[in-house]
Amino acid sequence: MTDFLQNCIDGVMFGSGYALLALGFTLVFGVMKRLNLSFGPSIMLGAYAGTWVYLNFSQNVLLVVLVTVMITVAVGIYVERLCFWAVRRDATIASMVSSFVIWMQLEEVAMHLLPERTYPFPAFFTSTVIDIGPFFVRSEHISMFLLTLVLLALLHLFLFRTRPGLAVRAVSDNPLASRYMGINSSNVLFLAFAVVSVLGGLAGFLILSADSQVTPFFGLWATFKGLIAMMLGGMGSLPGAILGGLLLGVVEANAFWYGGPVVRDISAYLLLFMMLIVRPGGLVGQRIVAQQQAAYERV
Amino acid sequence: MLELQAVGKTFGELQALHGIDLHVRRGTVSGLIGPNGSGKTTLVNIITGIYAPDSGRVLLDGKDVSRASADQITRLGVSRSFQNIRIFNRMSVLENVIAALIGHHKPGLATLLGRAKRIGDPRVTAARRALETVGLLEQGDLFANELPLPLRRRLEIARALACDPKFLVLDEPAGGMTPAETASISELIRSRIAPGRTCVVIEHKMDLISHVCEHLCVLNHGEKIAEGDPRSVVNQPEVIEAYLG
Numbered sequence: 351m352t353d354f355l356q357n358c359i360d361g362v363m364f365g366s367g368y369a370l371l372a373l374g375f376t377l378v379f380g381v382m383k384r385l386n387l388s389f390g391p392s393i394m395l396g397a398y399a400g401t402w403v404y405l406n407f408s409q410n411v412l413l414v415v416l417v418t419v420m421i422t423v424a425v426g427i428y429v430e431r432l433c434f435w436a437v438r439r440d441a442t443i444a445s446m447v448s449s450f451v452i453w454m455q456l457e458e459v460a461m462h463l464l465p466e467r468t469y470p471f472p473a474f475f476t477s478t479v480i481d482i483g484p485f486f487v488r489s490e491h492i493s494m495f496l497l498t499l500v501l502l503a504l505l506h507l508f509l510f511r512t513r514p515g516l517a518v519r520a521v522s523d524n525p526l527a528s529r530y531m532g533i534n535s536s537n538v539l540f541l542a543f544a545v546v547s548v549l550g551g552l553a554g555f556l557i558l559s560a561d562s563q564v565t566p567f568f569g570l571w572a573t574f575k576g577l578i579a580m581m582l583g584g585m586g587s588l589p590g591a592i593l594g595g596l597l598l599g600v601v602e603a604n605a606f607w608y609g610g611p612v613v614r615d616i617s618a619y620l621l622l623f624m625m626l627i628v629r630p631g632g633l634v635g636q637r638i639v640a641q642q643q644a645a646y647e648r649v
Numbered sequence: 650m651l652e653l654q655a656v657g658k659t660f661g662e663l664q665a666l667h668g669i670d671l672h673v674r675r676g677t678v679s680g681l682i683g684p685n686g687s688g689k690t691t692l693v694n695i696i697t698g699i700y701a702p703d704s705g706r707v708l709l710d711g712k713d714v715s716r717a718s719a720d721q722i723t724r725l726g727v728s729r730s731f732q733n734i735r736i737f738n739r740m741s742v743l744e745n746v747i748a749a750l751i752g753h754h755k756p757g758l759a760t761l762l763g764r765a766k767r768i769g770d771p772r773v774t775a776a777r778r779a780l781e782t783v784g785l786l787e788q789g790d791l792f793a794n795e796l797p798l799p800l801r802r803r804l805e806i807a808r809a810l811a812c813d814p815k816f817l818v819l820d821e822p823a824g825g826m827t828p829a830e831t832a833s834i835s836e837l838i839r840s841r842i843a844p845g846r847t848c849v850v851i852e853h854k855m856d857l858i859s860h861v862c863e864h865l866c867v868l869n870h871g872e873k874i875a876e877g878d879p880r881s882v883v884n885q886p887e888v889i890e891a892y893l894g
Contacts (some may be wrong), residue, residue: 434883513751520737520748527735531808532723532752 365599369554371576390573396422419551426547584635726815772880
C-alpha cells in the first residue's frame with residue numbers, strides 16, 4: 351500500500367507537467383476546434399534553443415528559461431500564422447495535416463542546431479530527496495508541481511478576470527456569436543497561441559529539468575502525452591486537462607513500479623482506449639458527447 | 650438613416666432577394682414580416698454585414714457599408730439579436746454582455762490589459778444598465794444556460810442594447826414564447842427599448858408587430874410586396890394571400 355501511495359505522489363507530481371501540456375492542446379482546441387500537432391515539437395525546438403544557449407553562451411538557468419519560452423512562443427506564432435490563420439476555418443483536416451508537416455520541419459531545424467541525439471538540460475535546483483514520513487519526494491518534482499499550480503492560477507486569472515481572457519472564452523464558447531458581436535477571432539486565436547506557447551515553453555523546461563536531458567524525440571513525446579491527457583480529461587475542457595494529466599501521471603507511475611518502463615508506456619495507450627470505450631467524452635466531457643448524441647438522435 | 654437600394658442576393662440557383670428598396674427613418678420602429686423563406690433573415694444578414702449583397706447598396710447615415718464586415722458594422726453602431734439564440738452558454742449573464750462590449754470597441758492596449766469585471770469600468774456599468782433595462786440585473790451572476798427561453802431572449806436584447814446602438818435589429822424577439830410571454834416582451838420593447846432608438850423588428854406574431862411598429866414592410870419570395878402603416882398593410886389582399894392566409 352505504501353508503494354502504491356508513493357507511486358500516486360510521484361504520479362501527481364509528474365502528472366502536473368502532463369496537465370500543462372494538455373492545457374496547451376485543449377485551449378487551442380477549445381478556441382478553434384482544430385488540433386495543433388506541432389505543439390510538442392514547438393516546445394522541443396524552444397528547449398533545443400535553450401540548450402544551445404546553455405552549451406555555447408551562458409550557464410545562467412534563468413536565461414535558458416527565457417530563451418526556451420521565447421523561442422517556443424515565436425515558433426507557436428509561426429505555426430498559427432501558417433497552419434491556422436492562413437487556412438480556412440472550416441478546413442480542420444488541412445490545418446491538422448499542415449501542423450504535422452511543420453512538426454517534421456521543426457525536427458529538421460532542431461537536428462541541424464544540435465546534431466547529437468542527447469544533450470544535458472539544466473535544472474533550477476540540484477536534485478535532493480525530501481522525506482515526508484514513510485514517503486519521499488524529489489525536489490525537482492515538488493518545484494514542477496508548485497510551479498504548475500502557479501501557472502494554473504495565472505491561466506485562470508487570465509481567462510476569468512481579464513478582457514482578452516473573456517474574448518478567448520467567448521470565441522471558444524460560440525465562435526459565430528463572437529463574430530457577430532464584433533470580436534475579432536483572428537486576434538483572439540493569435541493571443542491564445544501566444545498564451546499556450548508560454549505555457550508550453552515553461553512546461554517543457556520543467557519536464558526536461560526533471561529529466562536532465564533533451565532529445566529530438568521530446569516533440570513526439572510531448573505531443574503524445576499532451577494529447578492523451580487531453581483526451582482522458584475531455585477535449586476542450588480546462589479542468590479535464592488537469593485531471594487527465596494527473597490521472598495519466600498516477601497510472602504511469604504505478605505501471606512503471608509494478609511492470610517496468612515498457613508497461614508504463616503501454617499503460618498510457620491502454621488507459622486511453624479504455625476511456626474512449628467507456629466514456630468517449632473523457633472524465634468531464636461526457637455531458638457534451640451525450641448532448642451531441644441526443645441531438646443526432648433527434649435529427 | 651438606413652437605406653437599402655435595389656439589394657439583391659443569390660445563393661447558387663436561388664434568388665433570395667430581388668432588388669429590395671427599404672428606408673428606415675431615424676427614431677422609428679419598422680417591422681419586417683413574411684412567410685418562411687421570404688428573405689427576411691437574408692436581408693438582416695446583409696444589413697449587419699454577415700453577407701455582402703450581390704447587387705445594390707446598403708447606406709448607413711449616407712455611408713456605403715455594403716462591403717463592410719460584421720465587426721466593422723458593429724463598430725458603426727449596428728447591433729442585433731438572433732432568431733436562433735446565440736448566447737455564450739458557459740459564461741455568466743453579465744459576462745455575456747461585457748463580451749459584446751469588448752467586440753464593440755476598437756482593439757487597443759487599454760482594452761487588452763483591462764480587468765474584465767472591474768467595478769467602475771464603463772463597460773461593466775453599461776452592461777449592468779442594459780441588464781437592468783431588460784429586467785435581468787438580478788440574474789447577472791447566473792450562467793446563461795441556466796436561464797429559461799424568455800430570459801435568454803432578453804439577454805440577447807441586453808447584449809445588443811449595451812453597445813448603445815444607433816440602429817437595433819431584433820430578429821424574432823418573441824420566437825418560441827407563449828402569448829403571455831409575447832405580451833411581456835412586446836411591452837418591454839415598446840416602453841423601454843424602442844423610445845429614442847431606430848429599430849427593425851422581424852417577427853411572425855402580428856400582435857407584437859402592431860403593438861411596437863410604426864412602419865411595416867412585407868417580403869414574399871425575396872420581393873417586397875407591401876409597405877406602410879401596419880394596420881393598412883395587413884389588410885392588403887396580396888399580404889393576406891401571401892402571409893396571413
